[in-house]
Structure formats: structure tokens, C-alpha cells
Amino acid sequence: MMTELMMVIAQENLEAHIEKELEKETQKDLISPLQVWITSATSPACYNLLPILMSxxxxxxxxxxxxxxxxxxxxxxxLKSLVMETQDLASPVLRSVSSCTTEKYAFHQAHVVIVLDDSTEEEVYGLEECLRSKVPLCRLYGHLIEKNAHESVRVIVGGKTFVNLKTVLLMMNAPSIAHNIIAVALGVEGQAKAAVARKLKTTASCIKDVIIWGNISGNNYVDLRKTRVYKYDSAIWGPPEFSRPVLDVIFDSEWVKREFVMTIKSLTSTGKQFGRILASHSIATTLKYWYHGSPPGEIVSLGVLSEGQFGIPEGIVFSMPVKFENGTWVVLTDLPDVEISQQIMTRMTSDLIQEKLVALGDMLTFQPYHSETELSLRDRRLSLASTDDKQEEQNDHQDSIFSDQAPDDEKDAVLSDEST
Incomplete structure (x- = not known):
């Protein structure tokens, strides 16, 4: 009798458990998961990005x-191997993970699209060809996102090559969601913070409000005028929220003007040290700010489509100071004392405009911008070089004349030496 009763109770418990699990599944179905797509998913940056997203x-x-x-x-x-590794993380936030290699199904109902550097096996010759090679893939992605993605999709472009260009090309091919396409600039910002921190012998997390202007992966301007250092060990000390302007504590102005500038320029122009860790962390942090807001009062650098702010020409993607709040970003146009000289602005915008024109075939060759001062110095160097060449030719000519005028006995001596 007891056995039969236990069997009945066990059956009731099983039915109750099944009913509860079905109810959970029904509730899950009512809660639509966030559809996240990552392009070029076999790239190194993706391997480091996945654990951060799953955390x-x-x-x-x-x-x-x-x-x-x-x-x-x-x-x-x-991709199959990467799917299995992602499942092995056993993340509580992961509803499902899958792979896709069919273009027509790409970005289906995507809420978030993360565009990473595409790995190409084709050999590209020259800057112009490299610029034009970005167009087909961006055109494809743009059309597919426009067609298949959710209407509120957010697209974030990261990487170390032609980030601004790829972003503006995506905007051109997905015009209805262009306002929701951004370029990650936090990688360069992090490099600048680390360089300043090394100079001050502090940690990079204590450096705030570095502004990156212009071309994220090219000709940019790192602005330290608003940058502050927190928890700095100096004669002036205060509570945790106390900070000092970086330019007031770096007494080596030559370092700021020369070594610091050249260090950042070298890192951004070559992509050196912008590896998988920095790339993935920059993308993840930017996404976090986009969804939950950036730290109150902090300045964040972001590549967005210019609408003429700060005197920047319209129609190009330009890194500028913003803040994230309420699920969107706002350009900080009210920042005081952030005017940029016309020469620096022209240098940055000229390159970005030319990149776009060359990529689209409206310009055949890319002409690096040179200021009037640089052109004057170049002309002067050429003039000096020409003068030196003429002087050398004149000296050679004079030597020839003098040798012809040498006494006969000296000529004979030379001839005798040669003959022996």
C-alpha cells in the first residue's frame, strides 16, 4: 500500500515539475532575448569579446x-568550434548561440550588430585600392541590416583600420538607421590615458576626460585640455573625487608637444598594440555606456556623423566628445575652451573627406594634407638640396679646372704612378 501511495505521489510530483518547467519556458518565450550579431566572428577580437558579453x-x-x-x-x-566554446561558458545570460554563413539570413531581427575588422585573404596594393576594397562589404552589410535587422538596431563599428570610413559607408547604405551607427574611439582614448599615466607614474584608470578628435584609426588629435588626474600622489591631496588638470602636473611641455603626440600617432597609424584585448574591451565598454549611460560628468570620445558641430564639415564620421544617457548619446557642444585651430581641423577633415571620395571612386589618388608651413619647409629643403647639388657640381668643375692647370711635373708624377 505504501509503495502504491509513493508511486502516486511521485507521479504527481513529476507532473507538477513538468508543469512548472513548461510555465518557465512559456515565460521565457514571452521575454524576447536581445539578438546580438557579430561579424567577422573568427577574428581574434571576437574571442576576447565573447566572455565579456557573456559575463x-x-x-x-x-x-x-x-x-x-x-x-x-x-x-x-x-564558427562551429566557437559556438561550442561559447556554450561551454555556461553563462546565465546566454539564451542561445548559433552561427551563420549565409548572407541573405544575416542580421535577422538583430538588436545589436558588432562590426569587427574583416579578414581578407586578397592581396591589396596601395592605399587607394585598400580604401576601395572596403566598399563592397560595407554596402552588403548596410543593405542587409536595413532589410533584416530590427528597426531599433544599434550598430557599433570597431577595429584598427579605416574605422571612420567603414562607419560612414554603412550609414550611406543603411540610411534609415544611420543615427544608430557609431564608431568606437575608446581604444585610442585608452592608449592616450595609459601614455599619460606612465608619464605621471600613476594608473590609467585615474586619467579622465581625454578627447579624441578626428580620424580614429588615422590622423587624429588627442586633446588633453580637459583631462584630469585623480588620486595623484603630489603635494596637493584631497578626497577621492578631487582631481587636478593633467597639464598642470605634467611640467614637461616638450613631452606633451612631441613625444606624446608621436607615440599616439605611431600607435593609431600602424594599429600597433591595438590587439584583441584592447579592441574587445573598447567595444564592450562603448556598448555598456550606450545601454546604461556613461559615468556622470565624464567625457567620452565617439565617432559619429558630423552635423556641423565644432565647425566640422557635415557628412563625415568624426570622433568628438559625447556623453551617453537614456539609451542614446549626446554631443557635448557646450564644452568651453575646446576650439581647434583651423590648421589641425583642416588636416583631419581633409584626410577623412579624401578617404570617402577615393573609396567611392570620385577621386583617383589620395593626397595627404600638407599645411602651408610644411610646404614652405619642404620647398626650402628642396631649394637647399638643389643649392648643395649645384655647389657640389661647381666644386667638381673647379677641381677639374685646377687639375688642368696643374704643373707639368705634377701631371707627370700622376702619370708615372699610374703607369707603374
């Missing part, structure tokens, strides 16, 4: 993610 730090622990890894068809086996 719940970016979108929050209450937001479930349905992740799709998108790449070329020849990467299918690598």
Missing part, C-alpha cells in the same frame, strides 16, 4: 542574449 556586464544580468556569429562560408568549421 552580463555589458547588457545587464537581467537581459538574456541570443548570439549569432557571422562570417564567411569557408570559416564554418571555426
Amino acid at each position: 552580463g556586464e555589458v547588457f545587464g544580468m537581467q537581459t538574456e542574449i541570443s548570439l549569432t556569429l557571422f562570417d564567411k562560408e569557408q570559416s564554418e568549421e571555426l
